[in-house]
Amino acid sequence: MEKVTIGKSSLESTRLVYGCMRIAGDNSPEARKRGREALKAAYDAGYNHFDHADIYGAGACEEVFAEAVEEFGFEREKLIVTSKCGIHFEDSPNAGDPKRYDFSRDHILRSVEGSLKRLKLDSLDLFLLHRPDYLMDAAATAATLQELVDSGMVRNCGVSNFSPSQFRMLQSFYGQPLVANQVEINIHNVDTLKDGTLDQCQELGVAPMAWCPIGGVAYPAWGNTFSPEDEARIKKEVDRQAAKYGVEDWVLILAWILKLPARVLPIIGSTTPERIRAALQSLDLEYSREDWYLMLEARDGNAVP
Ligand SMILES: NC(=O)c1ccc[n+]([C@@H]2O[C@H](COP(=O)([O-])OP(=O)(O)OC[C@H]3O[C@@H](n4cnc5c(N)ncnc54)[C@H](OP(=O)(O)O)[C@@H]3O)[C@@H](O)[C@H]2O)c1
Numbered sequence: 001m002e003k004v005t006i007g008k009s010s011l012e013s014t015r016l017v018y019g020c021m022r023i024a025g026d027n028s029p030e031a032r033k034r035g036r037e038a039l040k041a042a043y044d045a046g047y048n049h050f051d052h053a054d055i056y057g058a059g060a061c062e063e064v065f066a067e068a069v070e071e072f073g074f075e076r077e078k079l080i081v082t083s084k085c086g087i088h089f090e091d092s093p094n095a096g097d098p099k100r101y102d103f104s105r106d107h108i109l110r111s112v113e114g115s116l117k118r119l120k121l122d123s124l125d126l127f128l129l130h131r132p133d134y135l136m137d138a139a140a141t142a143a144t145l146q147e148l149v150d151s152g153m154v155r156n157c158g159v160s161n162f163s164p165s166q167f168r169m170l171q172s173f174y175g176q177p178l179v180a181n182q183v184e185i186n187i188h189n190v191d192t193l194k195d196g197t198l199d200q201c202q203e204l205g206v207a208p209m210a211w212c213p214i215g216g217v218a219y220p221a222w223g224n225t226f227s228p229e230d231e232a233r234i235k236k237e238v239d240r241q242a243a244k245y246g247v248e249d250w251v252l253i254l255a256w257i258l259k260l261p262a263r264v265l266p267i268i269g270s271t272t273p274e275r276i277r278a279a280l281q282s283l284d285l286e287y288s289r290e291d292w293y294l295m296l297e298a299r300d301g302n303a304v305p
Contacts, residue, residue, distance in 0.1 A: 001046040002283055004263055006207040007179025009156040011080050011125055013049040015258070016279055017209060018042040019269035020050055023064050024057030032064050034271055039068040041273035045280060051182075051209070051267050052119070053084040053130055054111045062118035069120070081121060084160055084182075085111035086130040101133035105144045112153050127154040128182055129170075131161045142173035149176065158182070158206070164196040167206075182209040185264060187234060187253055187299055188216030188224060198262040213257055213266040214250040230301060237298035241291050247281050254282035259292050 001014040023038055025031025039050070052062050062083065068074065085108060090099045112127060127148060129141070148154040158180030159167060171178050181201060183192045185208070192198050192208070201208040215221030217238060226234070235249075242252045257264050268279045297303050 001048075001280065003048075004207065004265065006080075006126065006156070007158065007205055008177040009126075009179045011049075011156060011179070013080050013207070013265060014047050015263075015265055015283060016047055016254075017049040017051050017082075017265050017267045018047040018276070019211065019267040020052045020061045020065055021056045022061075022269055022271050024060035025271070027057060027060050032060070032067070035061070035064045036068040036071060038271040038273060038276060039065060039074075040072050041276045042268075043068075043072065043074050045277045047268075047276075048078055049080040049082065049265075051082045052115065053087075054115050055085075055087055055089060055130075058089075059114065059118050062115055066118060066120040076121075080125045081119060082126040082128060082180075083112075083115040083119070083124050084128040084130040085115070086133060101131050101135075103129060103133040103136045103141045103144070105140065105147075108141075108144050108148070112148060116153060123152055124154045126156045126158060126180060128158045128160045128180060129162075132159075132163070132166045136170075138169045139173045142170060142175075145174055146176070160209075160211075162197075164200045167197075167200060177204075178206065180207040180209055182211055182267070184212055184215070184222065185210035185257055185260075185266075186213050186215040186217070186221050187238070187256070187295070188221035188226060190296075190299070193260070198260060198264070201262040208260075208262050208264045210257055210264050210266045212269070214253055217253045218250045233301060234298050237295055241295065244291075245285050245287070247285065248278065250275075251278060251282045252285075254279060255285040255287040256292060256295050258282060259287050259289075 003012045006013050023035030086101050088100050088102055145157045156179050158178050160182035238249045242249045254266050257266050
């Protein structure tokens with residue numbers, strides 16, 4: 001599979017990343033087995049980059065990954081393993097605690113230690129701060145990132161869901177390049193095309209990773225605001241283009257995202273082996289500029305000015 005360098009790091013990631021958020025399912029033995037099989041399908045299809053977070057399956061997804069590495073003998077040196085932290089769910093660790101973000105040194109260090117233990121790894125190739133903590137002291141957070149790198153727990157750092165100004169602020173205190181910004185990009189949510197996030201990635205050579213890339217097509221995107229009329233108009237154009245290029249709707253939308261010049265890395269979250277393999281078809285589409293704009297027009301409900 002085509003590879004791209006992750007920002008100013010030495011990590012050569014496959015263009016499609018495999019997202020591990022759903023691989024523990026309901027955490028039953030059957031669901032975990034299905035998750036391991038999904039990981040095997042991804043590894044066999046050539047994906048070398050696996051995206052985690054401490055909170056996925058409350059830690060179970062990282063465990064399932066370690067089980068699959070052992071069971072199928074994935075070669076560690078071929079893998080890029082990413083994990084994230086910074087989100088506390090409600091009632092965690094104490095009943096009554098609200099959902100919140102936490103970039104405190106203690107929380108970050110404890111969380112990365114926990115991820116490494118569950119993943120059975122000595123270091124993460126890439127560590128991302130999951131969502132911007134409004135109470136972040138950027139100098140202190142940058143010092144914690146440096147501590148993670150100096151200790152060998154983490155090789156490279158980046159962020160997720162950061163605005164361009166949040167990225168710039170943290171980068172100004174951090175001595176190494178932040179190498180990735182993982183953000184939501186799909187046909188419903190095109191904020192990063194318009195708010196400077198992807199411009200910043202292109203300008204600084206930061207790798208944009210796209211989460212929930214097929215939201216709005218295969219399933220309603222987070223915070224869906226499309227009306228039934230919007231949905232029908234978009235679906236008509238997606239269907240037309242999918243038939244033209246001879247792929248399924250969601251594969252076509254991956255090609256739409258891949259066309260973005262910041263060289264976005266879509267994160268594929270399906271646990272269905274056929275879909276994990278079929279996603280690769282998006283890399284071979286010779287997708288035209290004209291169709292890209294027709295899709296944007298259908299999405300927006302009007303022509304560009
Ligand atoms: N940084 C962040 O804040 C953040 C937030 C969310 C996610 N993420 C990362 O992004 C990754 C990808 O997100 P995602 O899992 O939402 O990705 P996705 O690839 O957009 O969606 C995958 C989901 O869509 C379903 N699906 C796929 N094709 C379908 C079809 N044709 N019809 C109906 N359903 C279909 C899959 O079901 P099956 O499994 O049954 O195929 C699965 O439930 C996650 O694994 C995680 O690593 C990051």
